[in-house]
Amino acid sequence: MFPKPIQSAPAPARIAYKAALPVALVLWLLPLIAVALTSVRSAGDITAGNYWGWPTDFHLWENYTAIFENTPIGKYIWNSFRVTIPTVIGAVALSCMTGFALAVYRFRANLLVFFMFVAGNFVPFQILMVPVRDLTLQMGLYNSVTGLALFHIAFQTGFCTLFMRNFIRAMPFELIEAARVEGVSEFRIFWYVVLPLMRPAIAALAVLIFTFIWNDYFWALVLTQGADSQPITAGLYSLNGQWVAAWHLVSAGSIVAALPPVLMFFLMQRHFIAGLTLGAVK
Amino acid sequence: MHPALQGLITIIIGVGGCVGYFWLSNLVLDKVLFPPRGPNAGRNINRANMIRPWLFLFPALAALGLYLAYPVFETLRLSMIERDGVEEHWVWFANYARMAAEPKFIEALRNNFLWLLVVPAASTAFGLLAAQLTDRLRWGNLAKSLIFMPMAISFVGAAVIWKLVYDYRPIDQEQIGVLNAIVVALGGEPQTWLQIPFWNNFFLMVVLIWIQTGFAMVILSAALRGIPEETVEAAIVDGANPFQIFFKIKVPQIRGTIVVVWTTITLVVLKIFDIVFAMTNGQWGTQVLANYMFDKLFRANDWGVGSASAMVIMVLVTPILVWNVVNARREMK
Numbered sequence: 001m002f003p004k005p006i007q008s009a010p011a012p013a014r015i016a017y018k019a020a021l022p023v024a025l026v027l028w029l030l031p032l033i034a035v036a037l038t039s040v041r042s043a044g045d046i047t048a049g050n051y052w053g054w055p056t057d058f059h060l061w062e063n064y065t066a067i068f069e070n071t072p073i074g075k076y077i078w079n080s081f082r083v084t085i086p087t088v089i090g091a092v093a094l095s096c097m098t099g100f101a102l103a104v105y106r107f108r109a110n111l112l113v114f115f116m117f118v119a120g121n122f123v124p125f126q127i128l129m130v131p132v133r134d135l136t137l138q139m140g141l142y143n144s145v146t147g148l149a150l151f152h153i154a155f156q157t158g159f160c161t162l163f164m165r166n167f168i169r170a171m172p173f174e175l176i177e178a179a180r181v182e183g184v185s186e187f188r189i190f191w192y193v194v195l196p197l198m199r200p201a202i203a204a205l206a207v208l209i210f211t212f213i214w215n216d217y218f219w220a221l222v223l224t225q226g227a228d229s230q231p232i233t234a235g236l237y238s239l240n241g242q243w244v245a246a247w248h249l250v251s252a253g254s255i256v257a258a259l260p261p262v263l264m265f266f267l268m269q270r271h272f273i274a275g276l277t278l279g280a281v282k
Numbered sequence: 283m284h285p286a287l288q289g290l291i292t293i294i295i296g297v298g299g300c301v302g303y304f305w306l307s308n309l310v311l312d313k314v315l316f317p318p319r320g321p322n323a324g325r326n327i328n329r330a331n332m333i334r335p336w337l338f339l340f341p342a343l344a345a346l347g348l349y350l351a352y353p354v355f356e357t358l359r360l361s362m363i364e365r366d367g368v369e370e371h372w373v374w375f376a377n378y379a380r381m382a383a384e385p386k387f388i389e390a391l392r393n394n395f396l397w398l399l400v401v402p403a404a405s406t407a408f409g410l411l412a413a414q415l416t417d418r419l420r421w422g423n424l425a426k427s428l429i430f431m432p433m434a435i436s437f438v439g440a441a442v443i444w445k446l447v448y449d450y451r452p453i454d455q456e457q458i459g460v461l462n463a464i465v466v467a468l469g470g471e472p473q474t475w476l477q478i479p480f481w482n483n484f485f486l487m488v489v490l491i492w493i494q495t496g497f498a499m500v501i502l503s504a505a506l507r508g509i510p511e512e513t514v515e516a517a518i519v520d521g522a523n524p525f526q527i528f529f530k531i532k533v534p535q536i537r538g539t540i541v542v543v544w545t546t547i548t549l550v551v552l553k554i555f556d557i558v559f560a561m562t563n564g565q566w567g568t569q570v571l572a573n574y575m576f577d578k579l580f581r582a583n584d585w586g587v588g589s590a591s592a593m594v595i596m597v598l599v600t601p602i603l604v605w606n607v608v609n610a611r612r613e614m615k
Contacts, residue, residue: 032431086292098339113343127357150349236442254443
């Protein structure tokens with residue numbers, strides 16, 4: 001690509017160039033490496049001040065079981081799943097329908113509704129905090145996983161609808177018209193023609209929403225309290241406050257908390273990136 | 283696994299409800315309300331088609347109306363009233379005036395502007411750099427995945443991780459914080475990074491840059507791949523050097539994407555809360571608007587000023603909102 005390929009540069013420059021990238025990468029990941037290293041150290045190492053040397057012995061199993069035994073972290077993670085999975089399913093299901101309606105039907109208010117969705121997408125969530133909290137309290141859903149999931153579904157539907165609408169818009173419209181000419185009912189067009197073609201969009205959106213919701217902290221703080229309903233992000237914060245000195249446990253906890261979205265990301269990387277690109281560019 | 287079963291049932295009922303609503307409402311519309319039969323068949327089909335989109339839209343509109351539209355106006359109202367026990371009376375802009383007189387608010391406003399100046403620019407620049415450097419590398423995809431990984435970690439998780447980076451121990455002890463360990467190894471003195479006035483803001487910004495660079499990189503690298511090869515080849519033939527190729531050929535062609543990335547990160551920055559809340563909670567001069575609002579509402583119980591500061595964030599977001607709506611409109615035509 002370069003006019004003078006790096007292969008034909010003088011040897012020192014070539015080596016420097018090749019070495020610089022991995023070094024930069026290691027620096028970039030240094031915080032994560034430090035946390036991973038700390039999470040397998042023993043408490044003895046931490047008090048003795050052995051932070052940077054080789055761990056005297058590996059406490060991988062001890063540290064990670066300790067956080068599950070001594071803290072409600074298992075409960076927090078379970079809550080995270082209970083909030084995240086229904087939200088993903090609910091938001092995707094709702095937005096398939098709304099996206100379909102906005103993309104396929106021509107009606108007078110179509111543009112207006114579409115712009116409302118675009119605008120709603122940009123509303124800062126802070127502005128919703130007090131009324132949503134009051135609303136949740138009035139519905140008797142405060143401090144419950146259901147209340148949190150319901151709000152997330154409603155709030156994410158805006159973004160998901162835009163995403164779905166743009167995706168359906170890009171499909172060949174002839175498919176739908178052909179089905180209409182054949183006399184297929186509108187519901188069947190949605191179910192048998194459009195929905196199967198939306199599979200990549202659904203996968204991308206599901207992965208994206210999963211990480212968004214899993215990593216949400218603000219609403220967990222506003223709508224829940226205590227280990228019975230709080231997700232892992234809020235749990236991690238309170239655990240961090242409890243064990244200021246026990247860095248090996250805090251590190252293990254933060255790794256456990258990050259594991260599901262990171263795993264999700266590595267397993268579904270293609271969908272994740274497709275989702276981000278579609279969501280950002282369109 | 284009783285709760286798991288319960289969850290499963292909830293999900294089935296939820297999705298079944300969605301599909302069922304959809305199927306039934308369409309059925310009622312077509313077969314009962316406006317059947318395409320009899321003398322009015324034509325008119326009935328038209329009527330059914332006018333109503334149908336609203337059937338699809340209704341659940342989402344209801345949810346958004348309740349959880350999005352109503353709260354926006356409610357917050358606007360709250361920001362202009364005073365609560366006297368149960369009595370509410372309108373004070374109009376008194377809350378805003380009270381807020382503007384608070385030094386912490388001014389500090390939050392200043393810091394938010396600093397964040398706005400630094401984070402989107404730095405994340406986009408780093409993202410562009412990473413996208414360009416990993417573009418033709420054999421292990422480029424692996425490098426990209428690793429750079430992108432922080433994006434999958436929550437802001438709170440990142441804040442906890444970076445607390446370990448900035449951790450401070452007295453000078454006679456071994457440093458556990460990564461940064462202090464490096465500084466000491468280089469012969470310097472350990473610092474309480476998060477308490478250095480003014481500069482601590484930048485140490486917090488680093489966390490967000492660390493997260494958002496991956497996002498910028500992914501989007502920009504897709505854009506770089508989309509650049510027609512011929513333009514670059516032509517530039518090489520004309521004798522352009524690599525920097526000219528990058529800045530004069532490639533960057534102008536992906537300007538649209540750069541703007542999108544920039545504004546997306548700007549929106550994240552305007553709402554930044556978790557990182558500041560978890561790392562300093564606005565102490566030592568690091569307050570930002572969202573955390574200021576949270577402080578007012580939950581700790582000081584001052585609903586008026588809290589809602590007023592939420593409105594300030596809304597006002598700051600509005601130009602981007604309008605710009606996006608206008609853009610979307612232009613694309614339609």
